[in-house]
Every structure is written in structure tokens, then in C-alpha cells.
Amino acid sequence: MDPAPVTPELLDAATRWSSWSxxxxxxxxxxxxxxxxxxxAFTFIQFWSGGVLGRHSEWRTATLERETARANERTAELQKEAEAAKLEQERLRQLLAWRRLTADQMKKLVDELTGITFPVTLQVNNADPEATRFAADIGEVFQQAGISYEKKTAIVFSDDPIPGLRVYGRADEVHxxxxxxxxxxxAIDGQQKDAxxxxxxxxxxxPKP
Incomplete structure (x- = not known):
């Protein structure tokens, strides 16, 4: 018999490695x-989760846009309310503020009224402190302009007196x-009267509305 081409040890090793491989x-x-x-599976999960996250992001973006729009509307409303409040404060300020002649107004009036020679009666409701104070400014103008005037006070009991400044007299003197x-x-109301x-x-x- 011819000898085996491989040794028994090599054959055992080949058998073991063949089985293991x-x-x-x-x-x-x-x-x-x-x-x-x-x-x-992970690719599918990525695709699925990406869609979920995308939809959530779109929802969140839309929600933020709506909330921003509502916030802008509320800001606009608050600005309108603030403007209305400011106008109301100004109306109340004008309503409560006393009439006064500024130094510049008094100077211009003195310059224009200087030279008047006809007599003037300055009449004021002494029950109205605001009107009395304003009449004092006008009286000072008359005095500085050299106008001969007499101050008279009157109590007005009417519930609705005609407000403001009024001048009664001959047409040329009124003007x-x-x-x-x-x-x-x-504002001053002039009325012609032969006196x-x-x-x-x-x-x-x-104040005017």
C-alpha cells in the first residue's frame, strides 16, 4: 500500500478547521x-421618526406663528389703548388747566392795545376762581397798555352760563x-351794542371733542 499523502495530525487539524469554518x-x-x-429596520425607523419630527416641527412653527400673530394684535390693541388713554389725559388736562396768558402773549397784546382811549369795563364772575385769575391777566394787559378800565364783579347763578370771553360795545371798539x-x-365773541x-x-x- 502506498503511504498516505498527509500525516494523521495534519488530517485531524484540517478536519477540525473545516468544521469550525x-x-x-x-x-x-x-x-x-x-x-x-x-x-x-433602522432605515425605516429613521424615515418614520423623521416624518413624525417633521410634522411636529411644522405644527410647532404654525403654533408659534399664530401666537406671534395674536401677540402682535394684542400689542396693536395695547398701543391703541395707550394712545386713547393719552388723548383722554390730554383732554382732562385741558379741562382742568386754568386759562393764563403767557408772557409773550401779554407783550403782544400790550403792543397792539396801546393807544386805546375809550373806556373799558372788565367784568368777571367772582364765583369762578379760574375766570377771576384769567381776568387778572387781562387786567394787567390793560394796565400796561394804558387802557382806562374799571373792573366789576358779578355772580352768575345760571346753571349753564355762556362760557368764554365776550366783548359788548360799539362795532369799531369791539374790533x-x-x-x-x-x-x-x-377765542373771543364780539357783539355790537350801542354802549x-x-x-x-x-x-x-x-374742550372741543
């Missing part, structure tokens, strides 16, 4: 299959004394 192929095949399945006030933007001029200081008119 077979099981290795099976094991790593299973691992490869699991890896492929896991790759597909001579009322026009300088008009040019300064001070010496009366300059009446009544209650402060209500």
Missing part, C-alpha cells in the same frame, strides 16, 4: 442577515380790542 460561516451569515435586517386776541388764537365797551370773562369753555 463551517460553523463560522453559518454564524457570520446569521450576523450578516441580522445586520441587513437591522439596517432595513379794536377783540382782534388782537383773535390773532393770538384766543361803552364791556369785556366779560366767563367760565372756561369745555
Amino acid at each position: 463551517w460553523w463560522g460561516l453559518i454564524a457570520f451569515g446569521i450576523i450578516a442577515a441580522i445586520t441587513a435586517i437591522a439596517t432595513v 379794536r380790542i377783540a382782534d388782537p386776541f383773535h390773532r393770538l388764537g384766543i 361803552d365797551l364791556v369785556f366779560h370773562v366767563a367760565a372756561k369753555p369745555p
Whole structure:
């Protein structure tokens, strides 16, 4: 008999490694299959979770946009309310503030009224402190302009007296004394009457709406 081409030890080693390699192929095949399945599964999960996160992001963005729009609307409303409150405060300030002649107004009135020679009666409701104070400013103007005037007080009991400044007298005299006030933007009502001029200081008119 011819001798065997391999030794028994080499044959045993080859047998063992053949068996191990077979099981290795099976094991790593299973691992490869699991890896492929896991790759597909994780890819699907990524796709699914990305869609969920995308929808949530869109919802959150839309919600933030709505909340921002509501906040902007509320800000606009608050600004309108603040403007209305400011206008109301100004209306109340004008309503409560006393009428006064500024130094510049007094100087201009003195310059224009200087030279008047006809007598003037300055009449005021002494029950109205605001009108009395304003009449004092006008009286000071008359005095500095060299106007001969007499101050008279009267108590007005009417529930609705005519407010503001009124001048009664002859037409030329009314214009001579009322026009300088008009040019300064001070409202004054002139009425023609065949008598010496009366300059009446009544209650402060209500502010215009």
C-alpha cells in the first residue's frame, strides 16, 4: 500500500478547521442577515421618526406663528389703548388747566392795545376762581397798555352760563380790542351794542371733542 499523502495530525487539524469554518460561516451569515435586517429596520425607523419630527416641527412653527400673530394684535390693541388713554389725559388736562396768558402773549397784546382811549369795563364772575385769575391777566394787559378800565364783579347763578370771553360795545371798539386776541388764537365773541365797551370773562369753555 502506498503511504498516505498527509500525516494523521495534519488530517485531524484540517478536519477540525473545516468544521469550525463551517460553523463560522453559518454564524457570520446569521450576523450578516441580522445586520441587513437591522439596517432595513433602522432605515425605516429613521424615515418614520423623521416624518413624525417633521410634522411636529411644522405644527410647532404654525403654533408659534399664530401666537406671534395674536401677540402682535394684542400689542396693536395695547398701543391703541395707550394712545386713547393719552388723548383722554390730554383732554382732562385741558379741562382742568386754568386759562393764563403767557408772557409773550401779554407783550403782544400790550403792543397792539396801546393807544386805546375809550373806556373799558372788565367784568368777571367772582364765583369762578379760574375766570377771576384769567381776568387778572387781562387786567394787567390793560394796565400796561394804558387802557382806562374799571373792573366789576358779578355772580352768575345760571346753571349753564355762556362760557368764554365776550366783548359788548360799539362795532369799531369791539374790533379794536377783540382782534388782537383773535390773532393770538384766543377765542373771543364780539357783539355790537350801542354802549361803552364791556369785556366779560366767563367760565372756561369745555374742550372741543
